Amino acid sequence: MRAVSALRTPLVTLVLALMVSIPAYSSTALNVSIVIFDPGVPEDRSSHRDLQIFPRIREIEARILPFVLRDTLAETGEWGAVRVIPEPDVSAELLVTGEIGRSDGEMLELKIRAVDASGVVWLDKAFAGAVNDGQYDAIAADLRLAAAQLDDKKLDSIREYSMLRYANRLAPTVFGDYLETQADGTVKVIRLPAKSDPNLDRTRRMRETEYVITDTVDAKFQELHADIASIYELWRKYRRKNLEYQASNAEHAQVTKSAAPKGSFEDLKNQYDNYKWDRVTAQEQDRLAVAFSNEAGPKIEAIETRIAELTAWVDQRYALWHRLMAELFDVETTLQEAEAIEKELIDRIETLPRGEIE
Amino acid sequence: MRSSILTVLVLSLLVAACSQQPVINEEMTHFEGAMPADFSGSWQRNYLRDDSVNAVLNDAYNRLIRRTQDPAFAGRPVQTGPSSKDVEALIALADLAELITRPDDLTISQNEYEVRVDRKDDYSMLCSFYDGVEKGTESPYGVETCGWNGKQLVSHLKLPDGLQITHRFDISTDFRQLRVQTTLSSSTSKVPFTIKRFYTKFRRPAPRFECIETLSMKRVCSTGELRM
Numbered sequence: 125m126r127a128v129s130a131l132r133t134p135l136v137t138l139v140l141a142l143m144v145s146i147p148a149y150s151s152t153a154l155n156v157s158i159v160i161f162d163p164g165v166p167e168d169r170s171s172h173r174d175l176q177i178f179p180r181i182r183e184i185e186a187r188i189l190p191f192v193l194r195d196t197l198a199e200t201g202e203w204g205a206v207r208v209i210p211e212p213d214v215s216a217e218l219l220v221t222g223e224i225g226r227s228d229g230e231m232l233e234l235k236i237r238a239v240d241a242s243g244v245v246w247l248d249k250a251f252a253g254a255v256n257d258g259q260y261d262a263i264a265a266d267l268r269l270a271a272a273q274l275d276d277k278k279l280d281s282i283r284e285y286s287m288l289r290y291a292n293r294l295a296p297t298v299f300g301d302y303l304e305t306q307a308d309g310t311v312k313v314i315r316l317p318a319k320s321d322p323n324l325d326r327t328r329r330m331r332e333t334e335y336v337i338t339d340t341v342d343a344k345f346q347e348l349h350a351d352i353a354s355i356y357e358l359w360r361k362y363r364r365k366n367l368e369y370q371a372s373n374a375e376h377a378q379v380t381k382s383a384a385p386k387g388s389f390e391d392l393k394n395q396y397d398n399y400k401w402d403r404v405t406a407q408e409q410d411r412l413a414v415a416f417s418n419e420a421g422p423k424i425e426a427i428e429t430r431i432a433e434l435t436a437w438v439d440q441r442y443a444l445w446h447r448l449m450a451e452l453f454d455v456e457t458t459l460q461e462a463e464a465i466e467k468e469l470i471d472r473i474e475t476l477p478r479g480e481i482e
Numbered sequence: 483m484r485s486s487i488l489t490v491l492v493l494s495l496l497v498a499a500c501s502q503q504p505v506i507n508e509e510m511t512h513f514e515g516a517m518p519a520d521f522s523g524s525w526q527r528n529y530l531r532d533d534s535v536n537a538v539l540n541d542a543y544n545r546l547i548r549r550t551q552d553p554a555f556a557g558r559p560v561q562t563g564p565s566s567k568d569v570e571a572l573i574a575l576a577d578l579a580e581l582i583t584r585p586d587d588l589t590i591s592q593n594e595y596e597v598r599v600d601r602k603d604d605y606s607m608l609c610s611f612y613d614g615v616e617k618g619t620e621s622p623y624g625v626e627t628c629g630w631n632g633k634q635l636v637s638h639l640k641l642p643d644g645l646q647i648t649h650r651f652d653i654s655t656d657f658r659q660l661r662v663q664t665t666l667s668s669s670t671s672k673v674p675f676t677i678k679r680f681y682t683k684f685r686r687p688a689p690r691f692e693c694i695e696t697l698s699m700k701r702v703c704s705t706g707e708l709r710m
Contacts, residue, residue, distance in 0.1 A: 170615075173617075387671065388570070392668060393581070396647070398641075399641055415696050416697050418695060418696055419696040419698060
């Protein structure tokens with residue numbers, strides 16, 4: 125009883141937190157969580173120049189390209205909530221992760237992997253082509269195809285997996301033995317909680333609260349996307365221009381090659397100038413990369429600070445929810461045990477001869 | 483007679499071996515710890531100490547004469563002097579050397595893995611060392627490598643049609659003087675052309691405005707602290 129009263133204050137906080145309004149999404153389709161992409165920057169710094177990789181810009185792209193995918197999926201109307209999240213969440217109904225293989229303003233390659241809550245891989249392939257060549261539509265089409273193979277029963281089961289994995293993460297002491305991860309990465313349900321299990325009901329409500337935060341994080345990412353999309357488009361434009369300059373340098377080198385006698389000043393100067401303009405073009409691109417970073421960097425830092433605050437809030441709630449769930453479980457188990465003892469005593473009393481009771 | 487032919491042959495082989503020595507050898511492309519010398523700063527040309535192009539050209543011409551008369555180089559029969567083509571090739575190198583080494587000032591920035599030499603009207607020369615190992619620049623237009631010869635920074639550019647340019651950077655012990663020795667050689671010239679330029683360190687006046695480059699607004703300047 126003392127334990128229950130000690131829980132009252134945090135429980136009030138929890139109940140208040142659960143009263144936040146929840147946005148409505150389609151209940152029939154799966155929710156999709158897209159993790160911000162892996163920038164795909166090799167650890168070997170010395171290779172960046174050869175591969176034309178600007179690490180800071182890749183980091184920015186990793187935050188804004190998932191939004192194009194998010195919008196593409198949302199526009200199809202075939203999915204529940206489509207969110208961009210900062211970290212992978214294994215309890216997501218459908219988790220999409222991606223890595224930027226190439227992005228130079230002209231070509232774009234995305235390596236995309238989609239895994240549902242039961243651990244089944246829906247998609248694991250690279251989508252490459254010219255920028256705006258329909259990579260996102262192709263990803264959406266592949267996901268649609270994978271979803272079409274599943275009937276309502278299977279989709280419901282994915283939702284159950286999702287809820288159990290979430291519950292397991294939130295309160296491992298309560299839900300720890302419901303699931304088992306197989307060697308192939310898929311998850312197997314060992315047993316199911318009762319539909320009327322109060323812990324499951326609490327978990328469901330907590331998850332809905334968490335979605336409010338996730339949607340706020342998603343909105344922040346969306347804000348970031350809107351803020352820097354125009355600068356990013358400008359960067360892509362300049363990069364394309366730079367590629368044009370490179371092609372023009374190559375053409376110029378070819379044209380001027382045979383014009384001057386070998387060993388003459390014109391010939392030597394041509395050789396030098398060809399190299400010089402190639403370097404100037406590359407260095408101009410470096411300068412533009414710095415300019416992009418100068419402009420987009422502060423916006424990203426501000427939004428990342430806000431996202432960090434939100435995720436820190438969620439982490440704190442997790443710790444609290446985790447503790448409360450464990451304590452509630454203890455209280456309920458103790459109560460159940462007490463009830464069982466009480467019942468056993470009553471049974472025993474009832475079976476005793478009347479004279480012994482008196 | 484036979485011994486003189488043998489001598490010529492041995493000398494020729496020696497010369498050939500020497501001429502194939504790489505400007506930057508394996509040992510020069512890596513170092514441990516910090517970079518062996520710090521060249522960072524703004525450097526202003528010291529014309530008083532500079533080599534005169536004409537004097538250097540005269541020296542090179544004399545070397546060319548000796549070389550064309552040297553049986554080890556000229557083969558047999560020994561030429562009486564350089565051909566007009568030889569002289570033209572040397573003058574072409576000298577003209578290009580003068581053009582390349584024209585900048586009045588250099589700005590050198592250096593961090594733990596890169597030395598960058600900004601020159602007016604030219605590309606910025608870049609020497610990168612990742613974890614102390616040199617990382618060159620390679621393109622269809624040329625290969626640029628760097629190395630350290632003791633405290634001397636050496637940059638070597640090899641262009642596809644045979645032109646080679648080497649810059650050697652040395653700093654004085656008081657860090658106030660910089661010497662850049664530039665050597666040009668080509669497959670058409672029998673002798674290389676080397677010219678020395680000297681620079682004195684100077685402090686650039688602090689800019690009145692703080693500026694940063696942006697993509698959408700180009701250069702943005704402010705008199706105070708600049709925040710986007």
